[in-house]
Amino acid sequence: MELFPVPDVPEVREGDDLAALVSERVDLRPDDVVCVASTVVSKAEGRFADLDDFPAGPRARELAARLAELTGDEKDPRFAQAVLEESVDLVMSEPFLLTETRFGHVGVNAGIDRSNVPDHDLLLLPTRPSESAERIRTGVEADRVVVTDTCGRPFRHGQRGVAIGWAGLNASRDWRGEADRDGRELGVTVESVVDELAAAANLVQGEGDGGTPVVVVRGFEWGDHGESDAHFRDIDGDFVRQALREWRYDP
């Protein structure tokens, strides 16, 4: 399996055809997986915004005031409003905003980016990243596309690449019912392939001005295994989310 960046991708602007930008720069094969950073998907889709687009309502003002009190930093209530408008559920409100986006991803500040945005205050995540992935897929020779982002996690420091959208492959390999070398049924059952592809791509993508937003994974073989397209958990089976709902931050 091989990973390489698509070279010389220019600054992406609203309306740019990402599939064409990629296809012009690399010869893709049908079984390649094209991993595209959500930032460039958002830019191509014109998901720029300004704080003035989000006049703060009472809830946003209350959240921002509380966060300012906790952190000692000023917090713009318009930013809190933007987070609320990009979300369907507030998973945690202190000491930072962790929300569920409309497409099911749980992330800090609804994944809204305040860097990498020329001429605007904010870059919102793509509205429906799996549909974005599908649109890119139809325009490239590769059959598989993953839209990547980075986010943190409990128990471990740092962020790692995750998939927020995908097309042409299912989210997970399902090993249930398969046997180990000794014929016992496997304990580990469902492997989140799209997240592992995103994590691998992030090793090559990098961040910032040396970053390369599109990485090709060549030679990834699914193998003769089951598949599952479930990716984002429902709160019913997510005990961490249930626990966070009841928890109150104690500074």
Next chain:
Amino acid sequence: MELFPVPDVPEVREGDDLAALVSERVDLRPDDVVCVASTVVSKAEGRFADLDDFPAGPRARELAARLAELTGDEKDPRFAQAVLEESVDLVMSEPFLLTETRFGHVGVNAGIDRSNVPDHDLLLLPTRPSESAERIRTGVEADRVVVTDTCGRPFRHGQRGVAIGWAGLNASRDWRGEADRDGRELGVTVESVVDELAAAANLVQGEGDGGTPVVVVRGFEWGDHGESDAHFRDIDGDFVRQALREWRYDP
């Protein structure tokens, strides 16, 4: 960047020299990262155990009885005892046991494996996986070694590869203070490189009888970036862990 499995690794037995097993099968280069599944590290280190090694105390009997009640399946109190003895903290006891191992990793059942174990009931995680990684590193031509495992996570279905030990590299790349293309300071700051390497390797490792426990990552470039060796979070900054401590499962 390229990933390939080390071919034809035989069933690993206690006392086997993993560095030699790898070196005999592949020509490594100094900047390769050798990713070794914790199962074979545990086997080489003789971390096999039997349920009879763990006579259950009152706490284990109580935990097993409660889990049996909740799940409707019989639970062996000796297994609960093994989990307790492999752990320094019980993060969550219902509806499954989530614990912190002695080396800081938070995982279900202290990462004890009940498959892939010939002639024994259990395979425990390596005692100090970063020391295991260092031992392997001294015996191979490659300068970097990661001991991998798989585990689940909140908000997203499935498991993905994670690092539980590493040697010859730091855990994370630190992008703090670096600028994006527009000169703004980066929002995303610390990238868990060892976890991303483990996730990438897991795409190639696979599970079960077709699995290849050792994968080489060739051509990963750290680049000119900061480093941090912090990997496992302390509970102080881990709000999920704090929330789980207070939470009670409501069946």
